[in-house]
Amino acid sequence: AQSVAQPEDQVNVAEGNPLTVKCTYSVSGNPYLFWYVQYPNRGLQFLLKYITGDNLVKGSYGFEAEFNKSQTSFHLKKPSALVSDSALYFCAVRDMNRDDKIIFGKGTRLHILP
Amino acid sequence: DGGITQSPKYLFRKEGQNVTLSCEQNLNHDAMYWYRQDPGQGLRLIYYSQIVNDFQKGDIAEGYSVSREKKESFPLTVTSAQKNPTAFYLCASSHTALNPNGYTFGSGTRLTVV
Numbered sequence: 001a002q003s004v005a006q007p008e009d010q011v012n013v014a015e016g017n018p019l020t021v022k023c024t025y026s027v028s029g030n031p032y033l034f035w036y037v038q039y040p041n042r043g044l045q046f047l048l049k050y051i052t053g054d055n056l057v058k059g060s061y062g063f064e065a066e067f068n069k070s071q072t073s074f075h076l077k078k079p080s081a082l083v084s085d086s087a088l089y090f091c092a093v094r095d096m097n098r099d100d101k102i103i104f105g106k107g108t109r110l111h112i113l114p
Numbered sequence: 115d116g117g118i119t120q121s122p123k124y125l126f127r128k129e130g131q132n133v134t135l136s137c138e139q140n141l142n143h144d145a146m147y148w149y150r151q152d153p154g155q156g157l158r159l160i161y162y163s164q165i166v167n168d169f170q171k172g173d174i175a176e177g178y179s180v181s182r183e184k185k186e187s188f189p190l191t192v193t194s195a196q197k198n199p200t201a202f203y204l205c206a207s208s209h210t211a212l213n214p215n216g217y218t219f220g221s222g223t224r225l226t227v228v
Contacts, residue, residue, distance in 0.1 A: 106154065
């Protein structure tokens with residue numbers, strides 16, 4: 001089955017520093033990968049996706065993600081973190097073997113320290 | 115504006131009672147999904163529906179039931195058979211399961227058993 005793993009439960013970054021939230025995936029075939037963000041007591045919001053094309057994908061709020069096929073990774077990045085970026089981030093993959101449903105990782109809580 | 119609405123935002127249930135969570139969308143999406151979110155466990159799929167009058171069990175369907183009588187509505191009933199129902203419940207929708215843009219999420223319902 002397709003899956004994604006987020007190895008870090010929490011990431012702490014000082015405001016203004018670059019941030020990275022890690023994600024690795026396991027799929028058969030070409031992956032459809034997503035990043036979502038969740039603020040407290042809210043639903044998930046779509047940030048960006050990778051389907052095909054350039055390995056560097058740009059998304060909302062200045063976020064980007066780098067697709068690396070050889071390392072099976074799809075890390076989320078931002079050059080300069082803001083306190084308002086503090087939230088829960090989910091990596092996700094479409095599971096081609098299960099009615100194309102999207103499978104979510106367990107989430108990484110990002111704390112931006114002022 | 116188009117969107118997906120979940121109600122109520124907070125819900126309290128006594129042990130042994132059934133409760134129904136509402137999910138309505140005006141996005142003309144065919145597919146709808148119910149997830150349960152617990153701290154540290156990410157999102158787990160309860161039920162999904164790809165078309166009116168049809169739905170399938172997800173990974174944790176026991177103790178839950180759904181209906182899909184209208185395209186825009188996908189209510190979730192948490193029955194007394196669900197032994198640990200306290201959680202945050204998220205509803206989502208997409209044009210089809212194959213939609214490359216992923217899912218649109220509601221704002222969630224927090225259910226607490228008292």
